[in-house]
Amino acid sequence: MEEEKLDNPVWNSLNETHKNFxxxxxxxxxxxxEYCPFGGFTKLEHPISDLEEQLTFTDNFYIVGENPQFSSKLTLVKNLVCNQMILKQPINIELNEQIVELKTDKQKIELFDLVNLVQPGYFNxxxxxxxxxxxxxxxxxxxxATGERMKMNCFTEVSAVVTHPEHTGKGYAKQLIKQTTNQIFNGNKTPYLHVAAFNIGAIKLYEKLGFTYRRQIxxxxxxxx
Structure with a gap:
């Protein structure tokens, strides 16, 4: 089934829509x-420590999915356990904010700064x-801001759901998730996302918008x- 590809989202995104990255x-x-600090694999017999000498392009990265084998050559900083959630139907709220697509160089810099203010470490x-x-x-x-990150043939990840700390509680996230997921549905793909399992407030928001729990990853x- 196509949905099973979500069990290994990095690997399948890089095999499909994002293979050029x-x-x-x-x-x-x-x-x-420069695009994303994520990696993936399919065979557990490949110890991640085998990569240590080849990882000249980064000194900090994430393996998404199954528990990788590793040795003292690498340091495990943390295991961030996330709920993977999926949206099967469009969100039933009205769009009443002015929403712009972030395309210009200036807008991209502003986005980078905002995401790394609120959620540092994932947005390059x-x-x-x-x-x-x-x-x-x-x-x-x-x-x-909100947008799209990992992409497969049938699924697109909603990511960078961020609001400046001085502007929270005004419903901006709902509006932007609605806009982003509308675009994903219009492209004949299904939206999904990852949220830290301890982030109860965000999980409740996504549930209210219609996202359902699929698995932990x-x-x-x-x-x-």
């Missing part, structure tokens, strides 16, 4: 580091080029230094 090493696939300089990103401005300041953060 892929780096392949010893049975692993990584996003080129060219992550914006993996999909479409949308924002809400107030007094010429980007105060909220781990983001294993390693360093090579």
């Amino acid at each position: 892929s780096l392949e090493l010893n049975g692993f696939k990584f996003y080129k580091p 300089r060219k992550t914006v080029d993996l999909g479409r990103y949308f924002g809400i401005y107030k007094n010429e300041q980007l105060v909220a 781990s983001f294993w953060n390693f360093t090579t230094s």
Whole structure:
């Protein structure tokens, strides 16, 4: 089934829609580091420590999915356990904010700064080029954004759901998730997302919008230094 590809989202994205962003090493696939710090694999017999000498392009990365084998050559910084959630029907709310697609160089810099203020460590300089990103401005300041990250033939990940700390509680996230998922549905794909399992507030928001729990999935953060 196509939905089973969500069990290994990095690997399948880099095999399908995002194959042009892929780096392949010893049975692993990584996003080129300027785009995304994620990697994936399919065969557990490939110890991740085998990559240590080849990972010259990054010293900090995530393996998404199954527990990888590793040795003291690598340091496991953390295992971020996320709920993977999927949306089967369009969100039933009205769009009443002015939403803009973030396309210009200035807008992309503003997006990078906002995401790394709210959710540092996952959004690199060219992550914006993996999909479409949308924002809400107030007094010429980007105060909220959401967009698309990993993409497969049938699924697109909703990512970077961020609101500036001084502008929370105004419903901007709902509006931007609605806009982003509308675009995904219009492309005949199904939206899904990852949210930290401890982030109860965000999970409740996604449930209210119609997302349903699919499974838990781990983001294993390693360093090579």
